Amino acid sequence: MTTEHPDARRGTSPALRSVPTPRSGVPTAGFGVSAISSREPSDHTPVIEPERRSRAVTIAGALLAVVAVVAAVVVFRIIVPTVPSAAAGQETSSRSSDREQPGSIVGFGNPHSYGDGLEVAVNPPQRYEPSDNATGVDEGVAVKMQVVVTNRTDQAFRPNTLQVRATSGGQPGVAVWDPDQGIALTGPDVSIPSGSTFTFFLAFAVADPGDLVLEVTPALYGYGATVVQG
Numbered sequence: 001m002t003t004e005h006p007d008a009r010r011g012t013s014p015a016l017r018s019v020p021t022p023r024s025g026v027p028t029a030g031f032g033v034s035a036i037s038s039r040e041p042s043d044h045t046p047v048i049e050p051e052r053r054s055r056a057v058t059i060a061g062a063l064l065a066v067v068a069v070v071a072a073v074v075v076f077r078i079i080v081p082t083v084p085s086a087a088a089g090q091e092t093s094s095r096s097s098d099r100e101q102p103g104s105i106v107g108f109g110n111p112h113s114y115g116d117g118l119e120v121a122v123n124p125p126q127r128y129e130p131s132d133n134a135t136g137v138d139e140g141v142a143v144k145m146q147v148v149v150t151n152r153t154d155q156a157f158r159p160n161t162l163q164v165r166a167t168s169g170g171q172p173g174v175a176v177w178d179p180d181q182g183i184a185l186t187g188p189d190v191s192i193p194s195g196s197t198f199t200f201f202l203a204f205a206v207a208d209p210g211d212l213v214l215e216v217t218p219a220l221y222g223y224g225a226t227v228v229q230g
Helices: 050-079 082-099
Strands: 105-107 120-121 141-151 163-168 199-204 211-218 225-230
Touching: 082 211, 120 211, 163 199
Parallel strands: 105 225
Antiparallel strands: 120 141, 141 199, 163 211, 211 225
């Protein structure tokens, strides 16, 4: 015969029976203390690190500094150049007006009159015999032409500022310097008073005297080139 222990009749302690069993099937532990209370904190809890916060503050400060610098530059460019730009505009306008005297295309012997009253003409070329001291006559045929300058401007004009380029037979002509015959590379250094006319000679060594085109510019500034051709 089996003898039951007296405590077996008592069964489970009422305190333990009162603790509910989790749905997961994991038995509870201890006296009224469930396994849920022993869980560790979740790794997914967001944590704001001081280093990240400091980096964000630094980047924001740098962007604000850049915006401030750009704004300062814009304000400086608007305010400071106000007075100088007016003077620069007057100077530019003056230079532009000086250059508003274009040349044209004329034939030999026909003058071109610029807007300020300066008149330039080149008479037809003619062959000539250079002196022994002449330079630029090693190749080609030497020709000379008379340049006529009539000054109808309101101030004196110096023809040593005049520049001439020659093209003959599709090739550039070579300027001749012949001091023995009074031929220089440009006009003489003299003053032509207003209302006066002055003439001088220029010479070139060219490939074909019958096919000669000259480009005459009275001065570096204020005048466009006049093309003179046969």
